[in-house]
Amino acid sequence: MKTPALIGAMLASTLVGGAVSAQDVTLTIESWRNDDLAIWQEKIIPAFEAAHPGIKLNFTPSAPAEYNAVLNSKLDAGSAGDIITCRPFDASLALYEAGHLADITGLEGMSNFSPVAKSGWSTDDAAVQFCVPMASVIHGFIYNKDAFAEVGVDVPKTEAEFFAALDKIKEDGNYIPMAMGTNDQWEAATMGYNNIGPNYWKGEEGRLALLAGDQKLTDEAWVAPYRQLAKWGEYLGDGFEAQTYPDSQNIFTLGRAAIYPTGSWEISGFNGLADFEMGAFYPPVQNEGDTCYISDHTDIGIGMNAATENADAAKVFLNWVGSPEFATIFANALPGFFPLSSAPVSLDDPLAQEFISWRGECESSIRSTYQILSRGTPNLENETWNASVAVIKGEETPEAAGQRLQDGLTSWYEPHK
Template sequence: MTKTIRLALLTSTLLTGAAWAQDVTLTIESWRNDDLAIWQEKIIPAFEAANPGIKINFAPSAPPEYNAVLNSKLDAGSAGDLITCRPFDASLELFKKGKLADLSDLAAMANFSDVAKSAWQTDDGAQTFCVPMASVIHGFIYNKTAFDELGLTPPRTEAEFFALLDKIKEDGTYIPMAMGTADQWEAATMGYQNIGPNYWHGEEGRKALIEGTSSLTDDGWVAPFRQLAKWKDYLGDGFEAQTYPDSQNLFTLGRAAIYPAGSWEIGVFGPQIGGAFEMGAFPPPVPAEGDTCYISDHTDIALGMNAATKHPEEARKFLEWVGSSEFASLYANALPGFFSLNSAPVEMEDPLAREFVGWRETCEPTIRSTYQILSRGTPNLENETWTASANVITGAETPEAAAERLQQGLAAWHAPQQK
């Protein structure tokens, strides 16, 4: 072998080795194991194509185990470089413990409103530690075929809503609404937190509760319970033992006309229903004609950086991309029903997703009332609201008694409510 060939081979080897040495793999921790294929087939290839030398490994855990698994990994120093952030206290606690890096100076943060960032900030809003990815919107999904058969149109007001339910019940072909109380969270999340903002006036009421200038026994907080108490007559036989999957099945099999929903169902229901019937959606009906419409547009998921990552520069580069309009469009359309929090407009391809996100143009957005600050103590207001919502629907508690119990529990530990 000549010296020239040996030199060429050596140079090639060194250059290849240098290229290998430059490759950095970033691992993402997440509880969203249902969208693994979307990350692998759409999101990661888009980033890697534009950022040679940085590889992404999406490594989710089972949702119920995520918090415990993540905490163990962070304590052991084995967690991934990027951490998928739940909203509010779980992520805030990680930041306070020094497990999540401060991302306040990330340029992409300018692409998000204060409301969008609020779920991943310190209470005073001074520091932001996760890049917002998506929110979920509450409302009602309905079977358009059933509505057409019965000559029905989506309701605008509470009175129209119950007149509609009466017509469906009287006809008898369909269960008016598919929702059960066995799992409790379903009654609160798709019931109380769905319709409630129209009564407590969204952010105004939510913040007043935190500040102690209103209480859970005020009419704006009792009124949604009064509406839920009326739902009992429209949920079908045996709803007390009906689980969340049972409710999903009743709707997707065409047995129920309406499904009190979170927008995350869009991507689930579409493939299950196939072409059996077309879906539509309407926002929570307002109390009376002319009232302002409010929707729960709940901050759901974000991405932060492990403070102990060995690759902070590459991780921040990925997070800047997550905060871009390119990612916003890619993610929102890959996962219809998980809506971008980026200020850049996103054109939704899925027609049902377009209906949901279109409510942002006509309704005032808010987040679930129990998530910020108000579930830090014991009793936990979020979990207590689950029980109260289910009890009110079954008749085990009156709306007034449920509200009084929740207020007493909150006042037991939340100082602004201790008057």
């Protein structure tokens, strides 16, 4: 028989337990990164919940191609989650302007990010931020260390050294110098023009000048990268014109090519496919001693649904996303997707560590066409794709490509009229 004291103690315990349970908040996270589900379930969520016992996380991704449509439908219906994973630039800006993403400019964790890091999720005047920057991808070149050793070439630092290495690999004949095709078009621009371009237009200095109308695509800084691309064709192997993106990935990971112009997003996949040691180098500068610039491109952010009923808990989570703890977990769980916070992060993957180390040597910028300049018709991003392909194939001169792109931009973009 239970004593009154025991019954009272049990009742008190039940009431306390009920109070804790009632305070528990579950935040639902919308995302397109369905391939990251295991990482969230096994690493990110346990780490956050251990440090924040009153808040639970529910990661509910959609298929990448369907995410925008699914998310917009949920937001319109009032059924979207508390936390919204943000694509960079215009897609998320449209959500903010429609009142779906909250203004988080004053969030404490936002102080950990540079203007470049925040650029993907800010208003055009940079006055308002609506998503916490989560990760970027860094452009550069991955190379086969065995091939370099066999042929006897060193990692190039300058353009002259770069083309000397390509010539030596081509003369050796055992490896295709560079694995890249032009069939899918975007590679020529993303892994070509916007990879090497920042060294010519001086990163953010040139990009912002182009946005302001102070520089044009016919200026030397913007035509010169096409001059380099015009030389690439002879090093890409037979049939590169019909070579797809997956073809290029296979050619490199099978050990048939020495260099792969790319970005850090390939690291996780390549680690499981290549049976040789890989290294990486940043885009070679024009002259020894020049400042190097890298495309450290904003890729993924995370914000708060303006209609959430759990705003306080959501802010706790978003501040944590801006912390060194999250940066370390995320960067090591997804090698090649780098935290954008200013906090130093140590990476376990040597290839990922090589890429991120360039932030200490080079100035960071983002892809030149992604902010504002692709809102009109013709779309500058897509035009840069076909111009890069045409130049590599020798179908258009660098000067003609620059003029065509500038004419297109002038036709709709007010600062260039």
